[in-house]
Amino acid sequence: METHRAGPLAGLRIVEFAGIGPAPFAGMVLADFGAEVTVIERPGGESRLGGGSALNRGKRVLRADLKTPAGLALVRDQVASADALIEGFRPGVMERLGLGPDTLCAAHPRLVYARLTGWGQTGPLARTAGHDINYVALTGLMPAAAREGHGPALPATLLGDIGGGALTMLFGLMCALWESRRSGRGQVIDAAILDGVGYMGSLIQALRADGLWSDDPARNFFLHQSPYYDCFECADGRWLSLGAIEPQFHAELMTRLGFVPVPPQDDPAQWPALRARVAARLRERPLAEWVLVFGGSDACVTPVLTAAEAPLHPQQQARRNFFMRDGVAWAMPAPKLSRTPATPAGNRGELADDIRTE
Template sequence: MQEQKTNGPLKGLKIVEMAGIGPAPFCGMLLADLGAEVTVVERPAALRSLNTGDALNRGKRSICLDLKTELGMRAVTALINQADALIEGYRPGVMERLGLGPAVFEASNPKLVYGRVTGWGQNGPLAHAAGHDINYVALTGALSVASRAGQAPSLPATLLGDMAGGALFLALGLLSALLESQRSGRGQIIDAAMVDGVGCMSALIHSLRGTGMWPDAPQHNFFLHSSPFYDSFECADGRYVTLGAIEPQFYAELLQRLDLQDVDPQAQFDTRQWPALRARVAARIKAKPQSQWQTLLEGTDVCFAPVLSLEEAASHPHNLARGNFSRIDGKLQPSAAPRFSRSQLRPAQAGTKPGADTEAILRELGLAS
């Protein structure tokens, strides 16, 4: 792979990522975007379960090793001994069975930060059970607040459990431990469980619920799709738009722009009036296509956005202005985030192919044949 120079804030940091799916490679991508040198240890093609694709491998190097061979074990051990941190997303005990558990490196690389991301965590009754994003979110209680009355709960695939609750909390844990290791001279193990991360992210809901400001009954909670001012509404063309006019001044502007001046804005949270008013708002929105509502409401203080497809989102003027997406080899990729005032992040690029840097890395390790 052609290395793209970066002066990102993590420049000089060496990360070893054990190839996997979901949160582990996404965490590696985030760190690579920020300038870290991330090396992915891939298995031979016959043993791979799923290629994570170009975007998640961008900015990384890739070495393919058979860990059942002496050369493979010597190479991966040498890589980890040179690393600042390791990322792995296997079930508990897998790395130990491979002979690569954290205890192996306590003497040879005492500052190593060993990052582990799983759904259920490294311990607990479910630690060794299979699961996926939807299961972890369900167990935290968060899935229960993603439903409409009379309908099954639903949520966007992979975003809440895998990426937010797993990868982002792993990245936070890794960087926190790396910062601490500069003072202590010692590494430590990060146990990033998706069920823990999603549970932590529900802190605001629990806080509101504890003060009586989060009713469990959907008909009294505007977040739960029952109000006339916070939800998705269908347009004349079958497309959807979103309204989020929670604050009184935004709600008043929404009523004005929807030509509902006869509605008392002071009665916004009188839930007895919600069903009838919601029907009126829905009828207003249903009268025009999505594009007309964009013309009328986008950029105003009614808290509005159209529901766009992934392809459409890349072409929206706001996303274009911020450079939020790139098209690499004809395929869309999201751009690196967040932005820094001085540090330059890696641009979107085609990701390395599995094993593309094997020979070069083996030479660097003094193990080339």
Template structure:
């Protein structure tokens, strides 16, 4: 991809076997950092039910179309794997092997390959063969039980905590660590088993430590960071919108209560947990006297640790995020910019979301793949592989 910005992973070749959820997000992150990510799409799917041109998780990638159920399908993937540094897949355990593109077959062709596997339950265990989704993985790890009010069922926190934090990010960390090992003296490739249950459980490490030390109650809404504390939570304003408060430290709490206009006697309830319900009511009553944006103006420029709760549409134009370029517009789509940032090898959005099969001929040329004469074959819908 001559003429484009090079990130820290420039020169790393990645094969992504198309899927949905955490696998594509991991591929996007690697691509944002400069890797040449080739997505292997199947005729007819998988899809998210949105226009592929707007699927931001496929930005910076190229796509080839391969029917893994056709006689030549597995051979074409193995040809890619032979030339790649990394391959990632998100099938259920055993599916890649049945299709002929499992770790043994790929590593036989390329012993230095890092083979990343993304699943919810992992490659082994009683639930490994079962279907699942983000919310179920969160439920079993205890993470879901941390979230929400104690008198209500735990809410569904989108799929950010499990799929992406506990899944994609751990897959990327594992892949990069294995790649470092493979590139060392005498290093060889290996299989990275990234399970969402493992990653999500790992994210709760600090809280498990607090629980062991007696500093955390194993009940929702009874702790410093889970909404049990009246100066760490969310409040409704007069217009029905919300503000987030994180005034934990004494000096920040003092600034918070001063700007909120809280009575000093009420503010003193901070240090008496038996009065926290009283304090929460007093704070809530004050917040309901003005709109969200009026309160945001009151707290602007202070260390009171109060922020307006913005919508997805509002976030890109917030002055701080706009100044940092946290969001950008590319190919007509407002989207998060690559992260994290690098001083010498910045990541960039170089290409719009890859259209399924659109880059087959280009990839064959750049990767030196055997010419098969079907680079421009049309996408023929077929049933989606069981995951």
């Protein structure tokens, strides 16, 4: 069993029911920041997506057959001394096991019971299957990732499972735990990926309300049609990201590309021609040369790195943003706390070595 170090959540006891995706990630975050997390694993758990085993660092794993009285008794004993419980099953599963919030919260009034699902505990889709891509699709935000002539494309799991699901649930968990200090009472958290992603779209909705967001890609620089906010291919087939939104940054970008005088930025009618010029210019040199051209500038240009390259980038190195475990580079917990930082456990409970190029 791994022994966890002190951290800002030291003393907090969490029971996590093993699953896949966002719930194990949420438990890992709590463990990284010092909570004592006990994972309840059932025989024959999910294997197609690896279950939560890769995200079990710093956790205590307890195997229990929830179909037996002994297994259920073991789980109830763990919950009796816990501050919070995390589960990511479809609605009704925990109730059928006799471990629903009505039962457990009645026995333990201070318990915070966090339920993390795709569709939520209520509604016509609540008991149906789904995954990250399905939940995001129903928020109305997926068209923002579409390119003309192509369907929307999303990075796997990041927006829905992790952003809208795990991180939203974790905030709700912290809110409920803070409130319980005053009231002495826990509560149930109904965290749905659908809800969380929709909430994350509030900035886009605010821009739309102010008339600053168009659903027409030809008039919205975010939607992959402008010459200054997109990824462009270099001579070697690698990609460069451009994000020069503000006028001064746009001027820096165009000047370093050799486009002087600087062409107009906010005339969508000129975007297609200028975009073609930018694309042609960037295809003249390989990625490494463009990195040198834009290095240290305010042009808002960065290379699109691979997973193997990212830990070795100077900014990542300076931030000590990765550590090694079992020969794999893992991201350090975020955010960084000045006095009680998170310390992810290594193989035997020790802090693993961060990645350095020296």
